[in-house]
Amino acid sequence: MSALGRIGTGLAITVAALAVGRTANYARVLRKVVPLPPEPLDQSAEVAAIIPARDEQATIGRGVAGLRAQEHQNLRIVVVDDASADRTAEVVAAQAAQDERVTLVRGDGPPPGWSGKVAAMAAGVRAAGDSAEWLLFMDADGVAGPGLLGRLLAAAEEHGADLVSSPGAARPGAAACLLMPAATVALFEVVPPNGNNKRVLAIGQCLLLRRTAYRRIGGWAALAASTADDVDLATRVRDTGGRVLIVDATAELSAQGHDGFGQLWRSLRKSFVVGTGSSVPLLAAGAVVSTVFGLTPPIAALTGLLRRDRGLVAAGLLGWAAQSYGQLLFARFARQSPATALLAPLSWVALGSTLGSGLGQVLRGTASWRGRSVTR
Template identity: 30%
Template sequence: MTLTILPILTLAITLLSVLIGLGFIRSLHIVKSLTPTEPVDSEKPLIDVIVPARNEQADVGTAVRSILAQQRVDVRITVINDHSTDQTGSIVDTIAANDSRVHVIHDPPLLDGWFGKANAMQHAFQTTNRPYVVFADADVVHSPCCFITAIDHMRQEQCDFLSLFPKVQLVSFWENAIVPHLMVFGLVTFLNRALDDPKSGHAVAAGAFMLTRRNVLDEIGGLACVRNEALDDVMLARNIKANGFVTKIALAPQLLSVRLFKSNRDAFWGFSKNILGAVSHIAFAFPAIVVPLFVYWLPISVLLVGIVRQDGWWIICGISAYVSQAAILVLASRLAEMHPLKSLAFPFSAIPIGCCFARAIYHHFISDGVVWRGRVIRRSGD
């Protein structure tokens, strides 16, 4: 009796995977995919670009230079070297010494009750004054038409806040095993028709690129509303929308790209900072530690038992679940460049996902905060 239910549970996992896939396809129709706007002669919008950077020596130089290469816009860049322990500071200092459009703020004091990234962005925002503001991550590479395409789209949509979702580069084993499924699941969760409903508080953003108007940030009090939010990008969009402004998000794989994690270790632990945002209450984080093990390894177990027992029904159930889960990778390829063989090892992602939940739970209760880039940041301040 106990064993006979396992193939049925496996078929339920198959159905769940199909529903997630259909939900992702639906999400692609809810939000627009942007393509580059061709440069033409026109008045150049004035943009302050704020780039928070902590230990980004591998990427910050390329990222900042891609911003300096933007066409049809007038950019001024403020890089905040957020207490980096690598060569980030000297790299951006060298760029600033050769281009007056770049200004660097080193080691801003951490305000009480603020997380590091929001704190850095707030310090920079207070030093700027241009009508448009872009928050860009320090590891994102932008195409030359990225900013003007975003400005044009903002004007066409008559919105006050626009975020762009980048192409995600996957290199190491754990990047390929973990990111595609979590990315698809996250987009299905966040991208729905409530985004365009002004009566709904639902809004979403990707921290890689967030464009807004200065008067919008002035009205909501800058970044204070997200000072201790792990999901600072999403919560910024929701606070802006809650104040009566129009927010939008667009998929932009042709406009910007990012490698989220730079190594196997980074990928393994990389979701610790934000993973609690996937559950509505901390109590749900405890079962979430083991749910991935069940979802990913039950189909494989059923398949192997079916092979040993030479039971075609078990074999079919196991194969159907794994194939339906693997099909999600095809959908993820719309927004990610992945290594197919490494990505097919996605069942192993249950290990780091469980570890990230456990680590996040520990720091939630013991440190009252999150750990990110070698620094534990407490909600009540460092």
């Protein structure tokens, strides 16, 4: 075997070993996610649901309708229109006219020193008043099933949690099956759910927070400039003596907004830029490592077949199989088709290219979301 061949085989074996380790870790971490209690909490706790919305005319209607249909009725719904340029406010106003529990707050954008989403959520809390025992922060593209709120409350009481958070089930499609699996595996490696790391995981799509914990952390004003508001919120709740709980509410919560590949790509790119603190070395290393990690197994398997090198074929197939099992775990958790597991190498390449795109934005100084900069 040539020196180049030995390097290729060594790389394939290394990637296969890493893939087995990563998937084993992902399986272990997923077991830490707590299932929702089967029954809602049998009490009349008052909840204020707050939705920050910027240019969400395509999704906000279903989001508000899902909250209006909650089995837990003691609920106020506040939608903060964050200087939208589309018909977001009109869609919400129409529902507010039908249901007195719905309030529309019109905003002109964040004040100096505030990020847009945090400012909108703070405005929503002010508009909701002080009577609600719980605050529910939802993304505009989230659609809640009728039992979501009651079961989140039950989880909080059962586990003594001050902050309960969950992702939503992604809509089936190429965007979710290519972009989300590798990104989720990588995220859970850095900030595992229900762990005791330096940073604490929460998922901005759905955040149920005790009012007492909100006051204890100093409200959103304490996180005014945050562009990673969910993780920053969870970390501050933990650091001020509260408990954070990640649950699996995918049976009661879905995400509708990222229908297209491009929209989800841009959303994840923004999250990576924010999550790395716009670090050029981290984005560059992540782009290279993820791309090599994804490409090596199928290339090794194909090259081994052409060269009749059984060892290389075995290393390539082992790496591919380990990556695919990780994607299968994601598919089960996110309620996606198990058949997408075979596309696992492409998901890692997609992650690498998304990180690379984020790197390009940082170098050009153009990293933004909804027309606003996301760099600190």
